[in-house]
Structure formats: C-alpha cells, structure tokens
Amino acid sequence: MKVSARNLIPATIKQITQGAVNSEVVMEIAPGVELVSIITKHSVENLGLKEGSKVKAMVKASSVMVVTD
Template identity: 70%
Template sequence: MKLSARNFIPGKIKQITVGLVNAEVIIEVAPGVEVASVITKHSVENMDLKEGDTVNAMIKATSVMVAK
C-alpha cells in the first residue's frame, strides 16, 4: 500500500470510547505521548480495533500552524 501522508506514526491503542456514531481512539505513540483520532463506530468494528492493538496514526493536513 502506498500513501501520500507524510506523518506515519506507529503506536498502540490505549483507549477506545465508542459513541452512537463515532469513536475516539487514543494511540500512545511514545511513553506519555498520545494522539487522539475520531473515526466512525463502523470503522472500529470493521477493523476489529481493540485496546493494546499496534496501529499507525497517519496525519495528513493541508496546513500546520506553529505558535510560540
């Protein structure tokens, strides 16, 4: 599989909170560093995602802001 996303971050699922339509997936990418993703409930079920699974967070954005 080839992807255009440049930010491909491996990690483990720390927590999944499933709602009626969407689910929040928390991925620990380093000790104490987490990435949160909101995906559909259907995607969680279809991918059979579970806490402890090794996954990749892929981030694609048209702009990244920097603040100081």
C-alpha cells in the same frame, strides 16, 4: 498498503470509547504522549481495533501551524 501521506506515526491503541455513531480512539505514540482521533464506530469494527493493537496514525493536513509563547 501504500499511501502518499508522509506523516505515519507508529502507535498503540490505549483506549477506545464507543459512541452511538463515532468512537474516540486514544493512541500512545511515545511513553506519556497521546494522540486522539474521532472515527466512525463502523471503522473501529471494520478495522478490528482493540486496546493494545499496534497501528499507525496517518496525519494529512494542508497546513501545520507553529506557535510559541
């Protein structure tokens, strides 16, 4: 598969919480660093996602803000 997004982050699925329609997918992208995505329950099933699966998180945003204290 080829995609135009440059932000592909290798990750391991740490936890999947199934809801009636959507599921919360927690991915570990580095030791102690998590990224969370909400996707449809159908997508979880269609992709065959399970805890421990190796995936890539694809981030596509029109803007990214930088914030300091």
